[in-house]
Amino acid sequence: MGRAPCCDKANVKKGPWSPEEDAKLKSYILKHGTGGNWIALPQKIEGLRRCGKSCRLRWLNYLRPNIKHGDFSEEEDNLICSMYISIGSRWSIIAAQLPGRTDNDIKNYWNTKLKKKLLGDQKKGRVDKRGRGNNPNREMEKRVVGGFNYLMTDNMDIGNCGSSSQRMSYCPAMALPMSTLLQQPMQYNNHELPHPSNFDDHTLIRKLLIKLGGRFYDENDHHAVSDRFPDITDGSSSRNPGHEQLVNDRAASPIPMSHLLQSDSHFTLGLNANNGYSKEGLEGLEFLLGYDETIVRDSAGLLAGVYGGRGGPSDGTR
DNA sequence: AACTGAATCAACCGCAGGGCC
DNA sequence: AGGCCCTGCGGTTGATTCAGT
Incomplete structure (x- = not known):
């Protein structure tokens, strides 16, 4: 066979x-x-x-013609980071947004430079001869990335971003400036994998989640939409074509917080071990958020809801 | 200058998915 | 419907280059 x-x-x-x-x-x-x-x-x-x-x-x-080699611009960095956070390691999709760049190039660039930039420039832990192996940084990266992927990918139908003809394409409203991601570099004990309760840097991730989650509204909170969706009204993040239409669409139908907390909601992240969510994803999520179950549940559901995600069971495979 | 470890990046591998018969 | 084949993707590997001592 x-x-x-x-x-x-x-x-x-x-x-x-x-x-x-x-x-x-x-x-x-x-x-x-x-x-x-x-x-x-x-x-x-x-x-x-x-x-x-x-x-x-x-x-x-x-x-092939028009291949671009060499340094990535700050603009490209921003796009790669925000797309990675948005859709995970869909390198071919990310590459499609960067003319002249190949998925392989972007993947390498992410793995060797951007990821470190994003996670902070920590000293290395124990590594093997080739700089690979079981060291705290790699373990942490895996878990952080697992959490990101789970939050940002597994629970979202990114096809809902943009028109149906652009299914799987970049969702501009999700772009975050690199400076946001870097504003609080991660720091942790170099010699051992930090226990989540000691992992102070989840505040960075929380900030990220809060920023993303800022597009959400609580039906008990009657603030104006412009307060809850500042990026919609200030025009500061409208450099991407189609952004304005997209955010207007979102403003027209923000999702009530109560949807997140219904156990049978499409938008809810269940923490029951039997619901089929990937263990890896949940561990990463817990790691990111310091085992704060409420925040894990709310943030994941919130993000899934904001981006039209379906909280349906996943076996963790693609 | 020589050595060593780290970083980079081209290329490989295995798998999933889609088209065709 | 099912099997085969090809393409494309993402993860991984390994050779080479770079940087520090």
Whole structure:
């Protein structure tokens, strides 16, 4: 049983591409196109002993025209961070918003630089020879990211952001300036994984949640919409096309807080272990919020509700 | 200058999903 | 309906480069 290999592994070259290989692939594709079949492509190129998958990757990430390499701008940083917080590691979707950037580039950039920037520039804990391994930072990152992903992705139908034709595309109202995320760098004991109760930095995440949650309203609170949705009325975050329409749409139908707290609500995060939510997500969420169950429940439900999320069961797989 | 650990990034791998037969 | 094949995606690996001592 098992899947047939995509190519004859014994007869294909692996590893870095040589300039000659690049030239062959590039000139062929520019002349003839890919023919809609990457697997068959290498056989058509004289002297190119590469797997079709490898050709595709090389073309998409390096050879195709208008690829942008090198430093990311502050604008790009902001967009990547806010989109990561919004939709998680959907690199291809994020890349689609950054002309000339590839998903691989963005992924690498996030993993090597932005994540550290976002989480603060802590000293390293125990690491292996290659800087990987089981150290407190990585563990914390996993949990923080797990919490973010759970909050921001698992409970949201991001397809509700923007028009249906732009399903899975960037939701501009969710963009946060990098400065917001960085205003309170994380600090913790370098030598051991901090227990959530000692993890002072959840205040940063809370700030983030509060900022995001600011789009919510409590039906018992009769403040004007403009008080609860300042970014809608001050125009400060309207640099993205379509933003104004989107926030106006939201202002027209803010979600009552009571929806969050109904056990059968689409917007509620149940904390019952049997409800199917991923353990990893809940742990991350708890970690982020210092095991404050009320805040965990309210924030997750709130975020899910704000962004049209469905609090339905999830097995944690995609 | 040499060594070592950390950072970077290109490339690989396995899987999921969709299209086609 | 079900199996096969291909594409695209995200996670991971490993070679190379960089920086610190």
